[in-house]
Every structure is written in C-alpha cells, then in structure tokens.
Amino acid sequence: MTGAPVIEIRGVTKSYGDREVLRGIDLEVGEHRALALIGASGSGKSTLLRCIDLLEDIDDGDILLDGEVITDASCHVVAVRRRLGLVFQAFNLFPHLSVIDNVTLAPVRAGKVARAEARERGRELLAHFGLAGREHDYPDRLSGGQQQRVAIVRALATRPRALLLDEVTSALDPELVGEVLELIRGLKTEGMTMVIATHEMAFARDVADEVCFLHEGRVVERGDPARMFTAPERPETQQFLRRVIASGRL
Amino acid sequence: MTPAPDRRAAREAARRARARRGAVVAALSTVLVLGGLVLLVVSAPGWDDVRSTFFSWDVFRDSFPRVLAGFWLDVKLFVVVEVIVLVVGLGIALIRVTGAPALFPMRLLATVFTDVMRGVPVILVVYLVGFGIPALGVRGWFADPVVLGGFGLALCYSAYVAEVYRAGLDSVHPSQRSAALAVGLTERQAMRFVLVPQAVRRVMPPLLNDFISLQKDVALISILGPQEAFRVAQIDAASDFNYTPFMAAALLYLSVTVPLARIVDHQQAKARRRQGHAVTP
Numbered sequence A: 001m002t003g004a005p006v007i008e009i010r011g012v013t014k015s016y017g018d019r020e021v022l023r024g025i026d027l028e029v030g031e032h033r034a035l036a037l038i039g040a041s042g043s044g045k046s047t048l049l050r051c052i053d054l055l056e057d058i059d060d061g062d063i064l065l066d067g068e069v070i071t072d073a074s075c076h077v078v079a080v081r082r083r084l085g086l087v088f089q090a091f092n093l094f095p096h097l098s099v100i101d102n103v104t105l106a107p108v109r110a111g112k113v114a115r116a117e118a119r120e121r122g123r124e125l126l127a128h129f130g131l132a133g134r135e136h137d138y139p140d141r142l143s144g145g146q147q148q149r150v151a152i153v154r155a156l157a158t159r160p161r162a163l164l165l166d167e168v169t170s171a172l173d174p175e176l177v178g179e180v181l182e183l184i185r186g187l188k189t190e191g192m193t194m195v196i197a198t199h200e201m202a203f204a205r206d207v208a209d210e211v212c213f214l215h216e217g218r219v220v221e222r223g224d225p226a227r228m229f230t231a232p233e234r235p236e237t238q239q240f241l242r243r244v245i246a247s248g249r250l
Numbered sequence B: 001m002t003p004a005p006d007r008r009a010a011r012e013a014a015r016r017a018r019a020r021r022g023a024v025v026a027a028l029s030t031v032l033v034l035g036g037l038v039l040l041v042v043s044a045p046g047w048d049d050v051r052s053t054f055f056s057w058d059v060f061r062d063s064f065p066r067v068l069a070g071f072w073l074d075v076k077l078f079v080v081v082e083v084i085v086l087v088v089g090l091g092i093a094l095i096r097v098t099g100a101p102a103l104f105p106m107r108l109l110a111t112v113f114t115d116v117m118r119g120v121p122v123i124l125v126v127y128l129v130g131f132g133i134p135a136l137g138v139r140g141w142f143a144d145p146v147v148l149g150g151f152g153l154a155l156c157y158s159a160y161v162a163e164v165y166r167a168g169l170d171s172v173h174p175s176q177r178s179a180a181l182a183v184g185l186t187e188r189q190a191m192r193f194v195l196v197p198q199a200v201r202r203v204m205p206p207l208l209n210d211f212i213s214l215q216k217d218v219a220l221i222s223i224l225g226p227q228e229a230f231r232v233a234q235i236d237a238a239s240d241f242n243y244t245p246f247m248a249a250a251l252l253y254l255s256v257t258v259p260l261a262r263i264v265d266h267q268q269a270k271a272r273r274r275q276g277h278a279v280t281p
Helices: A045-052 A077-082 A099-109 A115-128 A144-156 A174-189 A201-207 A225-230 A235-246 B004-042 B047-054 B057-097 B101-119 B122-135 B145-171 B174-182 B187-224 B229-240 B244-277
Strands: A005-016 A019-030 A034-038 A060-065 A084-087 A162-166 A193-197 A210-215 A218-223
Touching: A005 A045, A005 A193, A019 A045, A019 A193, A019 A218, A034 A045, A034 A201, A045 A084, A045 A162, A045 A193, A077 A084, A077 B174, A084 A144, A084 B174, A099 A115, A099 A144, A099 B187, A115 A144, A144 A162, A144 A174, A174 A193, A174 A201, A201 A225, A210 A225, A210 A235, A218 A225, A218 A235, B047 B244, B057 B101, B057 B145, B057 B187, B057 B229, B057 B244, B101 B145, B122 B145, B122 B187, B145 B187, B174 B187, B187 B229, B187 B244, B229 B244
Parallel strands: A034 A193, A034 A210, A084 A162, A162 A193
Antiparallel strands: A005 A019, A005 A060, A210 A218
C-alpha cells in the first residue's frame, strides 16, 4: 500500500429496521488507489458508498477522510460531501438543467466559484471526456453512456478528493458500457482515488489495485485482483465467481 | 402476384378512401347531432319567450359596455389574487414538505389551514371574510369589499395550489435529492435549484386548471357588493326583466377561460411528449 489512506472505514454497521445491511466493515483506500467492491445485489455495496458520502447515517463504527473522522455528529456534513464525488447507477442528472449547468451548479452554488470560471472549467472537463459541443443539450437528448459521462464530470467538477462509483454501468445498454469504463480507466491513470462498486469483473480485474468481495454486509475476502479472480480462498467468493462465470460476465 | 409499385399504389388508394369515408361520416354525424339539439331547443314550447329574454340583441348591445366595465374588475382582481396565490401556495407547500423541527408549529398550522380551506365552500369563505373582518372594526383600504373578497379567494386558492405544489414536490424522485446533496448542495439549495424547478414544471397543467377555476370564482365577490361583471349583469337584468346581460357576462368569462383551457391542453400534450423522451427515472 502506498501512502496514508484517503478513506478509512472502521467497523461500520448499518441497519434498516431489522435488516442489517452492513455488519462491521473494515476497509481502507490509499491515495491514487482504486478499490473494487464486488458482490451480489444486496450485499451492501451501494449502501456502503452512500454511507461514505454521508447520504446515510451509520449505526456504529467510524469513517475517516484523510485521517479525520467524518461520521461524528459534530461533523459538517455538507463540507464533507463537497470533498467526495458520488456517481449513481441511474446517472441522476438534473433533467431541467443543460449539461453545462448540471456540471457547474455545485461549484457555483456550493463551492462559490465564479460562474464564468466554473463554466470554463466545466467546458474543459467535458471536452477532456469527449463531450465537447454537448454543453447546451439537455440530459434527455444524450445517450445513456453520454449521460453517465456527464454525471462523472459533474462529480469531478468540485475537485473531489476521491470518487465513489456505484455500479455506474449497470443501467447502460451493453454497447455503451465501453465508453464509460474507458473514462474511468483514464481517471485511474491520472491518479484519482476511487471506490468502484461494480458487476464488471473483467474491468475490476483490469483497473482496480485491490478487489474486495462483500457478502451479506461483511467483507469476506479482499486482495490482489489477479489472485482474487484466479484463486479465491473463501467458499462464498468461489461460489459467487462461479455464478458470474456461468452467466458469461468474466 | 401484382408487381411491387402497383401493390403500393393500391394500398395508398385504399388508405385514402378509408380516410375520406371517415371524414364524411364525422361531418354527417356532427350535422345530425348538433342540428338535432338545436331543433330540440327551438321547437320547445317556450322558445320564443326564451329567445327574447335571453338572446335579445338590443338588450345585449345596450348592456355589454357596462358588463365589460365590470369584467375589467374581475380581470384585475384575478391577476392580483393569482400572483399572491402562486407565492403563498408555494410557501405553504415548502413548509409542509420540509422536516426541520423548528418549523413544526408552522407545519401544523399549514396542515390545518389547507384542510380547512379546502373543505369549506369558496362562497362561504368569501362571505365570512367579507362580513367578519369589517365586524372586527378593521378600517381603511383593507376593509374595501374588493380587497376582502380577493383575500377570501386567496385563502381558498392558496390551499388548493399548495396541494398541487406538494404533489409536484412528492413526484420528484428521491434520487434527485440524493444527487443534489452528493454534489455538495445544502438541503435548502437542493430544494431551490433542483427539486422546486422540477416540481413546478410538472404541475404546470394542474396549476393552470386552478387558474381557470379562480377566473370564474372571482364572480363570487359580487356577494359583497363590488360591481363586477356578474353583479352588473344582475342589476341590468333586474331593471327590465331581461336576462341577456347574463349571456354577455358568460361570453366575457368564456373569452378568458377558453383560451386558458387551450393553453392547459397544449401544456399537457407537451408534458406527455417530454415524458415519452425522459430517460432518467
């Protein structure tokens, strides 16, 4: 592991009523590292990401960002969220705003960046990710892949410390998955710290520095991608990967 | 088998014939139904009396300018009350949907207010406000019957419109709020820049429907005395026992409500088209 962890998760638990979704998660993600979260639907991947971005309260444990606890009652929730970027499975772009306004809303309103400056940077980011010329389109005029790329640009516009990606290709038509994965691969090369919840096993093996298998709210196994996919040690991981291979996704 | 170009021409001709037949049937049925209705009314035993008391051209010409002058008051009041209602209604809706503990008493009041105002007939509210507030000893501009009537209407319609806004806010998917918070907006900014704009767009057609109702209900202030279109028509009709002035007033109301109704239809069609395209859940 290189450097001190950007995100550190210590014994985090979370329940919805009687249903325990996270049952004591311990993880850390170092600077410039990409951690892939894999596991069946309902294993807690999305909930964990929402907890890190403070969209959900955790019941027990701590989450740290750059060594500082962010889950205490005294923490300034909005300030923490501004230091993290979260990208959703269903894009969740603002349908009433143009692409450039989607990207600049947060920097202008929350980050207090001057509008002209925010638009300039937004345009640069969009161009960098192959979306030049789409600034004034509305989200419903874009393909799913383009929408998700805009959503990623929107998350990057506030210069987050780390990016949380929640199954960002699961809602896309198969032929549009590639362009989004390509973008994420580019971010990895540029050194972005990322937590990637994904069903794209080949992608996880390719891009992640570490793969973590979640099962029923617990970290069952984690390790080097090459080993995780070729020689998983725990029976739950083996079973999960067998099912994934049987469905032709690895 | 016929060659392809012929086949296509034959199908095209059949399609055209079908369309022509449809147009003829529609025209015939319209003439029959409408003609039948007119015949029915005209052949009624009292038709001659009705024609002279409701459709007298002379009376119409004489009374119309006065009714029109009265109608001007309706229009002015409508515009002022509508603006107030749009603002106050949104305020009430926002109070009801936010969870801030400090707003609890406001929330309670807002709930009681909407329940009461939606449950009481508009005419009753106008009456109670119009005679109750002066009885409290209130004097000055606020005691003017037009202002009081407008106030009564604003009370009722703020409650209706608040419910429309609230339905709109509820219909915006929670994921939009999550997305707004995730990019670092505060709850208040999320409401202002993300949720309210989407809600307002969605409730445009029902809001316009309430516009139309309000435009008609403005006539209710006549019970407090102001000489708006209905009141003027009533006075004119009473002076010579001819009801044609009411027809003049009806025409004037229609001249505003029918175009409004067309705008509503247009908006609804546009909203449907938009939803057809929408990709975001």
